[in-house]
Amino acid sequence: MHDLVHLERRGIPAVGIATAPFADEAIEQARRLGMPGARMAYIPHPVQLLTDDELNARADAVFPDVLAALTGG
Amino acid sequence: MTESDLSQVGAPLPAPALSVRGLGPAEVTVADLTAGGGALLLFVSEECPTSAMALRRLGPLCGAWQEAGLTATAVFEDPLEVAVRVARRLGWQAGVAAEDPPYRTSRAYRLVSVPTAVLVDRGGTIAGTVTGWDHAALVALIGRAGALLGAELAIPEATEPRLKPGCSSKAAIDPELAAAISVQAGTDDVEEMFERGWTDGLPVVPPTPDRVEAMLGSCDGRVSLGPVPPDMGEATLERVAACAVLAGCRPAYFPVVVAAAQAALDPAFNLHGQAVTTQPAGQLVVVNGPVREAIGLNSGMGALGPGFRANLTIGRALRLLVTLTGGGMPGRLDRATQGQMGKVGFCVAENEEVSPWEPLHVERGFRPGQSVVTLIGSDAPLSISDHRSRTPEDLAWILAWAAASAWSTNWWPLEEPSVFVICPEHAGMFRAAGWTKQQLRRFMFDAVHKPAAELRRGETTPFVHAAGPAAQVSKWASPESIVLIVAGGEAGRYSAVLGPCTGMGSQIVSREVGSPWPLTT
Amino acid sequence: MAADYVSPFDERVRAAEPLAPRPASISGRRVMLLDIRKNRGAEFLDRIETLLQAAGAATARTTKEIFSKPAALALIGDITGQADLVVEALAD
Numbered sequence: 001m002h003d004l005v006h007l008e009r010r011g012i013p014a015v016g017i018a019t020a021p022f023a024d025e026a027i028e029q030a031r032r033l034g035m036p037g038a039r040m041a042y043i044p045h046p047v048q049l050l051t052d053d054e055l056n057a058r059a060d061a062v063f064p065d066v067l068a069a070l071t072g073g
Numbered sequence: 074m075t076e077s078d079l080s081q082v083g084a085p086l087p088a089p090a091l092s093v094r095g096l097g098p099a100e101v102t103v104a105d106l107t108a109g110g111g112a113l114l115l116f117v118s119e120e121c122p123t124s125a126m127a128l129r130r131l132g133p134l135c136g137a138w139q140e141a142g143l144t145a146t147a148v149f150e151d152p153l154e155v156a157v158r159v160a161r162r163l164g165w166q167a168g169v170a171a172e173d174p175p176y177r178t179s180r181a182y183r184l185v186s187v188p189t190a191v192l193v194d195r196g197g198t199i200a201g202t203v204t205g206w207d208h209a210a211l212v213a214l215i216g217r218a219g220a221l222l223g224a225e226l227a228i229p230e231a232t233e234p235r236l237k238p239g240c241s242s243k244a245a246i247d248p249e250l251a252a253a254i255s256v257q258a259g260t261d262d263v264e265e266m267f268e269r270g271w272t273d274g275l276p277v278v279p280p281t282p283d284r285v286e287a288m289l290g291s292c293d294g295r296v297s298l299g300p301v302p303p304d305m306g307e308a309t310l311e312r313v314a315a316c317a318v319l320a321g322c323r324p325a326y327f328p329v330v331v332a333a334a335q336a337a338l339d340p341a342f343n344l345h346g347q348a349v350t351t352q353p354a355g356q357l358v359v360v361n362g363p364v365r366e367a368i369g370l371n372s373g374m375g376a377l378g379p380g381f382r383a384n385l386t387i388g389r390a391l392r393l394l395v396t397l398t399g400g401g402m403p404g405r406l407d408r409a410t411q412g413q414m415g416k417v418g419f420c421v422a423e424n425e426e427v428s429p430w431e432p433l434h435v436e437r438g439f440r441p442g443q444s445v446v447t448l449i450g451s452d453a454p455l456s457i458s459d460h461r462s463r464t465p466e467d468l469a470w471i472l473a474w475a476a477a478s479a480w481s482t483n484w485w486p487l488e489e490p491s492v493f494v495i496c497p498e499h500a501g502m503f504r505a506a507g508w509t510k511q512q513l514r515r516f517m518f519d520a521v522h523k524p525a526a527e528l529r530r531g532e533t534t535p536f537v538h539a540a541g542p543a544a545q546v547s548k549w550a551s552p553e554s555i556v557l558i559v560a561g562g563e564a565g566r567y568s569a570v571l572g573p574c575t576g577m578g579s580q581i582v583s584r585e586v587g588s589p590w591p592l593t594t
Numbered sequence: 595m596a597a598d599y600v601s602p603f604d605e606r607v608r609a610a611e612p613l614a615p616r617p618a619s620i621s622g623r624r625v626m627l628l629d630i631r632k633n634r635g636a637e638f639l640d641r642i643e644t645l646l647q648a649a650g651a652a653t654a655r656t657t658k659e660i661f662s663k664p665a666a667l668a669l670i671g672d673i674t675g676q677a678d679l680v681v682e683a684l685a686d
Contacts, residue, residue, distance in 0.1 A: 002268065003628070003658075003665045003682055010674045011614045017642075018685035021234060025122065026685075034270040035611040045234060047634050047686050055634060059641035066642065067649065070625075070679050072616030162598060238633065238686070270611070271602065285600040306604030315602040397602040400609045 001029040004038045014038075015069035017062060019045035039069035085198040088114075088191070089181035093170040094153050101146075101170050107195050110142030110222045114191040116184055118150040119159050121240035123206050127188040128163040130206075134227045135167035141224040144168065150176055150187065150243045179244030186239040190214060194221050208235040266319075273389070273396060273417060277319040288314040288324050298331070299338050302345035304400030308334060312398050313390075319397075320390035320418070325368045326383055328587050329446060330390045333358045333420075336448040336584040337391060346577030347450050348401035351408050354574035355415035356395070357451045357492065358388055359558060360422045361434035362444030364586050370422035374562030377421060377454055377494065377569060388418025413453035415571075421560055427497045428559035429504035436510070437583050444586040449556065450574035451492055455479070457568045459499065465506040466516070468499060472568060473517035477548055479572035483533040485523070488550040489573030490581060493517075496561035496568045514552045521548035556581070617678070621650030626677035628665070629657040635684040642681060651679075 007014040018026060020042045030038040042065075043058040050058070088103050095101040106112035115131065117124035128147060135145040146168035149156035153171035160169045172178050182191060185204070192200040192214055201217050203210040212228045219226040262279045266272050271280075278284065285294075294311030301308045310331070317330045337344050337356055347354040360370055371381035379385060401407045409416070425432045425441075434445035457475040462468040476491045495503075503513055526542035528534075537546055549555060561567070617623060625646050627639045643653050654676060658665050673680060 003670065004680075005268075005611075006665070006667075006670045007673065007680050008614045009611070010670070012674050012677065012680055013614045013616050014680040014682065016685065017638075017681065017683035022685050031605070032269050034608070035613070037610055037613050039613070043684075045686070046236065047638070047684065048236070048238070050634070052637065055638055056641045059638055059645065063642065063645045066681060067620065070616065070681075071619055280600045280602065282598065282600055304604075304607045304609055306607050311600060312602050312604065315600045318600075319602060393602065398604060400607070406609065 001026055001033065001038060004040075005030070005033045005035045008035060008038060013070050013072075015066055016040045017043065017066065019043055019047060021045050041065035041069060088112075088193040088197050088199050089178070091148075091170070092177045092181075093148055093172050095168070095170045096153075096157070101168075103193060103197050106144045106146060106168070107193055107197060109139070109144050110195055111144070111200070111218050112193045113138070113143055113145045113218065114182075114193065115145065115147045116150070116179060116182065116187050116189045116191070116242070117147055118187045118240065118243065119155050121187050123237045123239040124188040125159075125163055126237065127190075127206055128160065128165045130229045130232075131211075132163060132165040132167070134229065135165075137227050138218075139167065141219075141226055142222045143218050143226060146170055148172060148178065150179060174243070176242070176244040179242050184242040185245050187242050188239050189242070192218050205239040206234070206237040270402075271319060271397060273393060275417070277393075278321050280315040280318040284318045285311060285314045288317050288322065288327050290324055290327065292327070292331075298334055301338065301394055301399030302401070303348050303406045304398075306398040306400060308338065308394060308398055313394060316393040316397060317386075317390040319393050320386045321382065322386040322390050323368070323382070326387050326390075329360060329364060329368065329387050329444075332446045332584045332586040333387065333391045333448065334394055336446055336582040337395070339448075339580075339582045339584075341580040342448055342450070342582045343577045343579040344395065344399075346579065347574055348395055348399060349406055349408055350574065350577070351410045352574050353409050353411055353413040353416070353452045354450050355413060355419050355452065356391060357415065357449045357571060358391060358420040359433055359447040359449065360387075360420065360444070361425065361432045361439075361447070362586070363442065364444035365422045365425075370420070372422035372424035372426075372560050374564075376424065376560035376562070384420045384422065385418060388420035390418070391420075392416060392418045415451070415453055419451075421494065421558070423558045424497060424560045427500065427563065429500055429508075430510040430557070430559070433556070433558050434583060437581075439583070439585065445583050446586060447581060447583040449490060449492055449571075449581050450577075450579040451490075451571040452480075452574065454494070454569040454571050457570060458566065459568070460566045462502075465503050465508055465513075468502055469513055469516045470520050472499070472570070473520045473548075476570045476572070477521055479548075479570060480575055481532050483528040483531055483537065484575075485528055485534060485537060485546045485548050486550040487548060487554060487573065487575070489575050489579070490554050490556045491549070491573060492556040492558065492571040494561065494569045494571070495557060495559050496566060497559065497563045498566045499568050500559045510557055514555045514557060517555055518547065518549055518552040522546060619650075620646065620679060623651050623678040624676065625651045625653050625679045625681060626673050627653060627655050628673070628680055628682040629655065630682060630685060631657055632684060632686050634686070638684045639681070642683065646681075 004014045149171045156171040190203045194200045201214045292310045296310045298308040370383045395401045459471045522545045525540035525544045528537045
C-alpha cells in the first residue's frame with residue numbers, strides 16, 4: 001500500500017492485487033496514509049495450492065477490475 | 074512454505090544458545106526457559122502480518138501453558154522497545170525477547186522465515202518446528218509439547234486462514250542489508266508520521282496514547298472546542314493534545330495551547346478566511362502574564378526567532394491544529410501564494426518586565442496577574458533598524474514609516490492592525506522621555522500621511538481614488554490599528570512590524586489561559 | 595507496522611489525497627508489473643501481462659527486493675521514469 005500511495009503521489013496510476021483476506025488491512029493502511037481511494041483488486045484465497053490453469057483463471061477473472069482501476073472506471 | 078518437521082533425522086538436535094535481550098537484566102537461556110518442562114520459542118518480526126496473527130492467536134493460550142510447564146517466549150527480530158510495544162498491542166503477555174542484527178540466534182536456528190515456532194524439551198533438544206501459520210502443524214506441535222509434559226495443552230481455534238505463509242527472516246537476508254534495514258527500524262516512527270501526512274514538513278513527535286494522555290493531564294479528551302476550519306474537523310481536546318504532542322510541547326504548555334485554540338476558533342477571529350487565503354496570513358500568538366515564566370517562554374534576546382521550546386512548540390501546535398485537524402495544509406486547502414515562516418508557528422511572549430508600559434493584556438482589559446493569549450492574524454515581520462535617532466520623536470517617526478508599505482505600498486488607509494514589536498532599547502528611549510503607550514500610538518498615527526495624489530499609482534484604495542489630490546491620507550484608519558508590544562534582548566536597536574491579513578474582518582481575540590496549569594515544567 | 599497513535603484528524607471529515615489522473619485507456623501506455631516476490635506471483639503476473647498486451651499496452655517487469663517492506667525510493671523513482679501505469683502483485 002505504501003508503494004501504491006508513493007506512485008500515485010508521483011502521478012502514476014497504480015493498482016495492487018491481493019487475496020481477499022488482505023482487504024481489511026489494505027483499506028486501513030490506505031486510510032492511515034491519507035489516500036483512502038488507493039486502488040486494489042482482489043482474488044479469492046488461497047493461491048498457493050492452485051494449478052496453473054486455476055491461477056490463470058483467477059487472473060482472467062480479476063483483469064476487468066485491474067483495467068477499471070487504471071483507467072478510472 | 075508451510076513445512077513442519079516433527080521427526081528428527083539422525084541424532085536429536087540441541088537447541089542453539091540464545092543471544093537475545095530480555096526484559097530483565099539477567100541473560101535469557103534455553104535452560105531457564107525449559108526449567109518448567111519445555112519451552113516454545115516463537116520467532117517473529119514486527120512488520121510481518123503472519124507473525125502478528127500468530128502472536129494474537131497464541132497469546133491467550135500462554136497463561137495456561139505456563140501453568141502446565143510450557144514457557145512461551147516471542148523472540149523478535151527487532152529492537153527490544155519495538156518488541157515490547159508490538160507484544161503489548163497484540164495482547165501477548167508471555168515472554169518477550171529481542172535480537173539485534175546480525176540475528177545470530179535466528180541464524181543458529183536456521184530460520185528462513187518468520188513466524189517460526191520451535192519446541193524445546195527439558196533436555197534442551199529441539200522437539201519440533203513449525204514455519205509460518207499452519208494450524209494443523211501447530212496443533213500437532215502443541216500435542217507433542219503436551220506429551221512431553223504429561224498434560225493436555227490448549228490449542229488455537231481453527232479460524233481462517235488456517236494456512237498462511239510468513240515473511241522472510243532477517244537472518245536469511247544478507248547481513249549488511251539486514252543491518253541497514255534495522256538502522257531504519259529505529260526511525261520508522263518518524264518516517265511513519267511523514268507517510269501518514271501528519272507533519273508540517275518537519276519531523277514530529279509520534280502521538281502515542283501515553284504521550285497524549287500525559288499531555289491531556291486531567292482534561293477530558295472528549296470535550297470539543299468546536300470545528301476547525303476549513304475541513305471542520307472537530308477539535309476534541311484529545312486531538313488538540315495530539316497536535317501538541319506532534320509539535321513537541323511539554324504537558325505544561327497544554328493550557329496555553331488550549332487557550333490559543335479557543336481564541337483562534339472564536340468566529341470573530343475568522344480562522345477560516347486565514348486558513349484558505351492566498352495571503353501569507355499566520356496566526357500570531359502573544360502571551361502575557363505569569364505563565365510566561367512558569368513554562369519558560371522567551372521574551373528576551375531572540376524573541377521572534379528560534380531557540381526556545383515553549384515559543385516554538387506552542388506556535389506550532391496551533392498551526393498543526395489548523396493544518397491537520399482543520400485540513401488547512403499548504404499546497405492543498407491552504408492557498409497562500411508564498412506563505413511565510415510564521416506559518417510554521419509564531420508565539421511571542423511580551424517582555425513585560427522591561428516594558429515601560431502596561432502589557433497588551435492589561436490594555437485589553439485583563440488584570441496584570443492573569444495569564445492571557447492574544448491571537449492576531451498577521452504576516453511576516455519586517456525588521457526596523459534605528460541606532461541613531463536621538464529623540465523619541467525621531468525614533469517614533471522611523472518606526473511608524475517603516476510600516477508605510479505594510480500589506481501594500483499604496484493601500485492606505487489600513488483598517489486592520491499592524492503589530493509593532495518594540496525592542497527594549499527603543500522602549501527605553503520612550504521611557505526616558507515619559508511617553509505613554511497612547512502618546513506613542515498617537516504620534517505614530519499622525520506621522521504617516523501622504524497626499525492622495527502620491528498614492529494614486531498601482532494598487533490603491535477606493536478612498537484614495539475618491540479623495541481630492543491634495544487631501545492628506547493616513548496610513549491607518551485609526552490609531553487603534555497600531556498594536557504595540559515590547560520584546561527582545563536588552564542590547565541592540567532592532568524593532569519589527571508585522572502587517573495584517575486584510576479583507577476578512579478578522580478581529581484580535583484574547584483568551585485567559587485556563588488554570589490551574591502546572592507551575593513546574 | 596501500524597502502531598496505534600492518536601490521530602489529530604477527524605476521520606469523518608479528513609480530505610483525502612487525490613489519486614493520479616487516469617488515462618481513458620491503457621492502449622499504447624507502458625505498464626510496469628511490480629512483482630513483490632511472494633509465491634505464485636510471477637506466474638500470476640505472466641498471465642496479467644499477456645492480458646495487458648492483448649489490450650494494447652506495452653509492458654515491463656520488475657521486482658521488489660523484499661516484499662515485507664515498501665519499495666526503495668530509488669525503485670519507485672525508476673518506475674516513474676519508465677512507466678505510465680503500475681500493477682503490483684501478488685499479496686497473499
